[in-house]
Amino acid sequence: MGRAFNWLLPHPLLTLILTIVWMLLQNEISAGMIVFGFMLGVIIPWGTSIWWPDTPKGFRAGKMISYSTIVIWDIIVANIQVAWIVISVPTAKLKPAWIVVPLKLRKPEAITMLAGTITLTPGTVSADLSDEGHSLLVHVLHTDDPDGVRDEIKTRYEARLLEIFS
Numbered sequence: 001m002g003r004a005f006n007w008l009l010p011h012p013l014l015t016l017i018l019t020i021v022w023m024l025l026q027n028e029i030s031a032g033m034i035v036f037g038f039m040l041g042v043i044i045p046w047g048t049s050i051w052w053p054d055t056p057k058g059f060r061a062g063k064m065i066s067y068s069t070i071v072i073w074d075i076i077v078a079n080i081q082v083a084w085i086v087i088s089v090p091t092a093k094l095k096p097a098w099i100v101v102p103l104k105l106r107k108p109e110a111i112t113m114l115a116g117t118i119t120l121t122p123g124t125v126s127a128d129l130s131d132e133g134h135s136l137l138v139h140v141l142h143t144d145d146p147d148g149v150r151d152e153i154k155t156r157y158e159a160r161l162l163e164i165f166s
Helices: 002-008 012-026 031-051 061-088 108-120 146-164
Strands: 097-102 124-129 135-140
Touching: 012 031, 061 108, 061 146, 097 146, 108 124, 108 135, 108 146, 135 146
Parallel strands: none
Antiparallel strands: 097 135, 124 135
8 A cells, every 4th residue: 555655645745735726826725626636746756756956964944944934034134135235225335345255065955955055045046056066156146245145145145054954
């Protein structure tokens, strides 16, 4: 039974999340919508499961919740900051910067999470990863202190990701 269940539902949590998201997108609760949402929740993970890597070793899901909360807060704050920059700083006075962030992270999942976090936060974008994976190139829309931005990325995000993926 366990093997057949894993084959049919390779990612049961994703199946549940996809079903719920489908219901929210439809804005209608009916038996047909629930069944269709569940079918999508089964078909999508099953059809894509061959491309999924194994579960990362040493992943701490509890710490991921606090990390996600911090990232969501930072996205909200950065939206306000970028809006203020757009409204109040003339284009000629913008101080964009390219910043190299040296990485202690080595797991690809953790580096991807960091790069995604930086890109999701308005005003910054991850542009490149060094060939060895030891540094990340980040573009910042406006800063007076590139070293401060680098240090904040390392302490606010990378340090937490090191704990999550240890």
